Amino acid sequence: xxxxxxxxVNRLAEETPKDEMIVxxxxxDANSAGLFAETxxxxxxxxxxxxxxxxxxxxxxxxxxEEVKESMDPDLYQEHVGLMELSAxxxxxxxxxxxxxxGGGDG
Amino acid sequence: MPEAAILHTAYxxxxxxxxxxxxxxxSRDLVSxxxxxxxxxxxxxxxxxxxxxxxxxxxIGNLSPxxxxxxxxxxxxxxxxxxxxxxxxxxxxxxxxxxxxMMLCDDxxxxxxxxxxxxxxxxxxxxxxxxxxKIVGVSDADLAALIEETDGLTLYHRGEVAGFIRTAxxxxxxxxxxxxxxxxxxKATAVLAVSDLLGGAGIDPADVxxxxxxxxxxxxxxxxxxxxxxxxAVGEVVGCLTATGADxxxxxxxxxxxxxxxxxxxxxxxxxxxxVLGGGSQAKMGMKFRAHLRNGVPIMEDCLASMxxxxxxxxxxxxxxxxxxxxxxxIGAGSSAQAVxxxxxxxxxxxxxxxxxxxxxxxxxxxxxxxxEPGDSGDVPKTNYRTLAAMAVLRGxxxxxxxxxxxxxxxxxxxxxxxxxxPAGVPYLGHAHAAMRRGELDRAxxxxxxxxxxxxxxxxxxxxxFLIENPASDEK
Amino acid sequence: MDLKGMxxxxxxxxxxxxxxxxxxxxxxxxxxxxxxxxxCFV
Numbered sequence: 140x141x142x143x144x145x146x147x148v149n150r151l152a153e154e155t156p157k158d159e160m161i162v163x164x165x166x167x168d169a170n171s172a173g174l175f176a177e178t179x180x181x182x183x184x185x186x187x188x189x190x191x192x193x194x195x196x197x198x199x200x201x202x203x204x205e206e207v208k209e210s211m212d213p214d215l216y217q218e219h220v221g222l223m224e225l226s227a228x229x230x231x232x233x234x235x236x237x238x239x240x241x242g243g244g245d246g
Numbered sequence: 247m248p249e250a251a252i253l254h255t256a257y258x259x260x261x262x263x264x265x266x267x268x269x270x271x272x273s274r275d276l277v278s279x280x281x282x283x284x285x286x287x288x289x290x291x292x293x294x295x296x297x298x299x300x301x302x303x304x305x306i307g308n309l310s311p312x313x314x315x316x317x318x319x320x321x322x323x324x325x326x327x328x329x330x331x332x333x334x335x336x337x338x339x340x341x342x343x344x345x346x347x348m349m350l351c352d353d354x355x356x357x358x359x360x361x362x363x364x365x366x367x368x369x370x371x372x373x374x375x376x377x378x379x380k381i382v383g384v385s386d387a388d389l390a391a392l393i394e395e396t397d398g399l400t401l402y403h404r405g406e407v408a409g410f411i412r413t414a415x416x417x418x419x420x421x422x423x424x425x426x427x428x429x430x431x432x433k434a435t436a437v438l439a440v441s442d443l444l445g446g447a448g449i450d451p452a453d454v455x456x457x458x459x460x461x462x463x464x465x466x467x468x469x470x471x472x473x474x475x476x477x478x479a480v481g482e483v484v485g486c487l488t489a490t491g492a493d494x495x496x497x498x499x500x501x502x503x504x505x506x507x508x509x510x511x512x513x514x515x516x517x518x519x520x521x522v523l524g525g526g527s528q529a530k531m532g533m534k535f536r537a538h539l540r541n542g543v544p545i546m547e548d549c550l551a552s553m554x555x556x557x558x559x560x561x562x563x564x565x566x567x568x569x570x571x572x573x574x575x576x577i578g579a580g581s582s583a584q585a586v587x588x589x590x591x592x593x594x595x596x597x598x599x600x601x602x603x604x605x606x607x608x609x610x611x612x613x614x615x616x617x618x619e620p621g622d623s624g625d626v627p628k629t630n631y632r633t634l635a636a637m638a639v640l641r642g643x644x645x646x647x648x649x650x651x652x653x654x655x656x657x658x659x660x661x662x663x664x665x666x667x668x669p670a671g672v673p674y675l676g677h678a679h680a681a682m683r684r685g686e687l688d689r690a691x692x693x694x695x696x697x698x699x700x701x702x703x704x705x706x707x708x709x710x711x712f713l714i715e716n717p718a719s720d721e722k
Numbered sequence: 723m724d725l726k727g728m729x730x731x732x733x734x735x736x737x738x739x740x741x742x743x744x745x746x747x748x749x750x751x752x753x754x755x756x757x758x759x760x761x762c763f764v
Contacts, residue, residue, distance in 0.1 A: 144733065144759050151731055151757055160729040160756075163748060165739030167629045174622040175733055187536055197731075202739050202747065206723040212750035219582040219743040225636035225646065226629070227738075498764075534763075581742045611737075613764050623763035629737045664764050697736055697762040705742050705760075 140178045145188035148179055152195045162199040163207070164236060167227050172201055173235035180239045201236040203229050250509035251564035252714065254556040255676040256443035257305055257336035259549040259663070260344040260435050260526065261297075263290040264402040266548055268427060269531030286535060287405060289545045296549060297338055298325035301614045301661035305551070306336030307676050311658035321616055322543060335676035337442060341403060343370035344550070347434035350377040351483055356426050358392055359383045359401070359409035366403075373441065377483065399423035418468040425464075428528040429476070432461045435552035436480045436525030443521065443554040444484065454556075455517035457481045457491030458508055460500035460524040462666050465493075480523060489521075497696030498611070498670040500524070501553075502710045505672070505692075508557035509567040509712075520557045524672075526550025527665040534664070537621030546617045551663040553672060562717045565679055565690075571598045571713035573693070581707055587637045590693050590711040598713075602638040605656065605713070607681075607690040609674035610634070612662040626669075630693075631657035670694035671711075682716040689715045726752030736762040 140148075148162070162179045166172040174184065179197045183190040200207050202220055238244070266272055266286060276282055296302060300321040303309045308330060317324050331338040339347075345359055346367030359367070364383030371381065384392070393400055393410050401409035411430070414421035436459065444451050459477035466473035477491025494504040501524055508520040531547055538545045560566050573590035595602065608631070615625035635652040638644045644652055662669035671692035681687035696708040730753045732744035739747075741758035748755050 140733070141759070141761055144761070147757055147759075148731055148733075151729075155729050155756070159727075160731065161725070161753075162731045162733060163744050165732070165734040165741075165744050166624075167633075167735060167738035168624045170619070170622045171624050171735070171738075185536065185540065200723075202744060207725075210723050210725045210751040211747045215747055215750050218580075218584055219747055220739060221640065222583045222587070222633050222636040223739060225639055225649070226632035581740045583739075611764070618763065621763065624737065626737055626764060633737075666764070669764070695736075697760070699760055700762060707736070707740070 140175055140183065140188065142188040145178065145183060145190040149189050149193065149195070152197060157197065160197065162197050164199060164201045166232070167223060169228060169231040169235050172232045173239065176236040176239035177244060181244050199236060199240050201232055203227065204233050204236070247513050247515050248559035250512035250557060250567045250569065251560035251717070252505065252555050252567060252675060252679070253558045253564035254443055254447035255335050255679060256439050256446060256554045257673070257676060258435060258439045258442060258552045259302055259305060259336070259338045260341070260438070260552070261293055261338060261549050262341050262344055262531065263548050264341060264405065265431070265528060265550070266290060266532040266535065266545055267402070268399065268424065268528065269533060269547070270529040272532040272535050273424070275536070285539055286532070286545065289539055291544045291548060293340055295325065295544070297331045298329040300324060300326055301616065302338060302549070303329055303333070304661040305673060306333030306338060307680065308333040310677055311661060311674070314659050314661055319616070334680065335446070339438065340370060342366040344434065345403065345409065346371035346381045347438055348430050349381045350374050351430060351434045351437055352380065354414065356414060357409060357411045357430065358389060360386055360389050363403050363408040374483070397423065399427055415467070420464070420466055420468045420471050429463050429465050431528040431550055432463045432525035433476055433479055434525070435550045436461065436476065436523045436554070437483045439552040439554040440480055440484045440521055440523050443556060447556055449519060449556060451485035452487045454481070454486040454489045454519050454521050456511065456520045457486060457489050458504040458520065458522045459491060459493040460504045460522065460667050462497065462500070462527060476525070477523070486521070496708060497698055497700065498666050499694040499696035499708050499710050500667050501670055501672045502692060502694035502712065505555065505557060505567070506569070506572055506710060506712055509569050512557055512559060513569060518558055521554055522557060523554040524667050525552045527668070530665050534617060534621045541620040543620060546614070547664060549663055551665045551668045553668060555675065560717060564717070565675070565682060565714040566717050568598070568713040568715055571595065573709070573711035575707065575709035577706065583633050584637070586695065586707065586709050587634060590709045591634065591637065591691065592641060594711065594713065601643045602634070602641060603643050605689050605691045606687050607658070607674070607678070608634060608656050609671040609690060609692045611695065612660045612669040612671065612673045613664050614660045614662060617664050625660065627657065627660035628653070678714060682718070685718065687716060688719050689713060728753045729756045730754065731756060732758035734758065734760040736760055
């Protein structure tokens with residue numbers, strides 16, 4: 140994740156109660172989605188930015204997750220995400236974001 | 247009024263390992279952590295590896311994109327045996343030649359090089375008889391004194407101090423040494439591509455009417471940071487004595503904007519031969535070096551890429567530019583991928599009574615995935631092709647089960663260096679031309695996008711596209 | 723999941739779903755987007 144954006148997320152995490160915020164991701168593949176999910180939960184795994192070694196443990200979701208989709212306007216969702224639902228490896232992306240959200244990666 | 251065609255293409259790669267440390271990301275990181283320098287040094291590839299690297303062979307035309315698709319990944323592990331630095335529409339040059347080209351492009355004595363480097367550079371640079379006299383050097387002692395006494399950027403060759411570029415104005419950040427270095431590198435690499443283009447095409451530089459530069463550097467001083475006209479600067483060195491030019495600024499989609507504009511100018515009878523050109527992006531050298539070091543792979547952003555195209559009247563030998571099948575992403579269209587592909591692909595094809603399956607090949611963002619994947623930036627061409635295939639499904643042109651086949655037959659692996667405007671669809675043009683001549687391609691669509699939001703002046707994205715077709719298709 | 727009233731940090735991507743798209747979608751669910759960005763790596 141861009142280093143400035145890591146700093147922004149860090150700042151927002153300090154300012155906002157965890158149960159009132161979510162990080163919403165839009166990456167098109169599992170590797171990058173996983174990287175971003177890990178960055179905002181366990182810390183920057185590339186040890187490059189402000190979130191290196193800073194485990195924010197934020198609730199992170201991906202736009203392709205069923206429960207996220209259901210909360211949104213269906214026509215708008217189809218317009219903006221419809222193509223990615225067909226083109227992306229949805230299961231793999233969701234699996235990895237969920238993995239880090241649920242505290243995976245320990246040990 | 248004549249139809250317009252892209253008549254000739256030329257591409258170049260300048261191997262520049264000692265320029266990596268001056269790339270935007272490496273130079274910033276080296277300030278905070280100088281211990282990175284030896285790590286960078288040991289991860290740089292020698293000349294032979296760069297030449298034999300399959301994507302580079304594709305870039306200059308010795309291999310086709312289909313050849314590349316058949317080579318197993320990692321391509322780093324499959325150097326092409328007997329690879330030549332010269333290809334049918336491109337060449338790879340070494341760092342000494344690059345320094346030489348920069349010296350002969352330097353009209354303000356910004357750059358100084360050592361006598362040793364100058365000698366190597368003179369031997370390496372071919373042509374440019376009227377400017378070769380500028381490739382001279384100074385003694386090591388004089389160079390050391392210059393570096394000691396003057397504000398600027400020290401330049402290296404084979405890891406040793408070999409040159410210097412001075413800041414042109416103490417109080418003007420637009421004329422700082424690193425900016426001038428980037429601009430001079432862009433100019434020099436563009437000069438190489440344009441010179442090769444015209445030489446290979448048998449076109450007298452004096453017959454070029456107009457030049458459109460598409461590189462993303464800002465050329466100017468503090469009162470007009472991005473004033474530009476690197477186009478004319480390049481034309482001057484190459485000898486385009488009857489031309490003028492302008493720079494097209496549209497982030498990555500600039501080359502496609504420029505090719506469409508050039509086509510329109512030809513069709514309107516305004517100009518006959520227009521050269522669309524783009525030099526290398528020095529700022530992007532070593533951009534992903536951290537990820538490459540972390541993954542134990544070489545630093546693959548070690549070449550400055552450049553390209554040039556002749557647009558002129560369709561004489562049956564080139565790739566006809568279908569100016570009636572062009573796409574643009576309008577401001578009011580919305581930012582969704584669907585809106586983008588609707589505007590860039592579906593609508594222009596529809597206007598011509600075509601479906602997505604009537605295009606044999608698409609060229610999207612052609613970034614080499616081997617460069618981007620270690621940093622988890624994904625495989626950009628593949629993501630784009632899959633989105634395009636999804637669009638074809640939504641349009642009912644193919645079934646969902648046919649998506650993989652669509653991507654495999656109408657797409658191709660990425661093979662371009664990650665230099666912004668360079669990968670934006672246009673690396674395929676040389677291959678398209680060759681395929682058309684062999685009778686293997688009827689129609690291809692070049693689709694480019696630009697991330698305008700990076701400049702913080704708009705949240706918008708941009709995109710433009712055009713269809714090219716085989717003039718021989720007329721006879722079918 | 724109910725996004726209503728939630729504060730959303732939207733990290734979009736140029737080749738995926740952009741920041742502005744994520745913002746529109748989150749707002750359609752009743753959330754407030756406190757930060758949105760479109761990452762571009764190339």
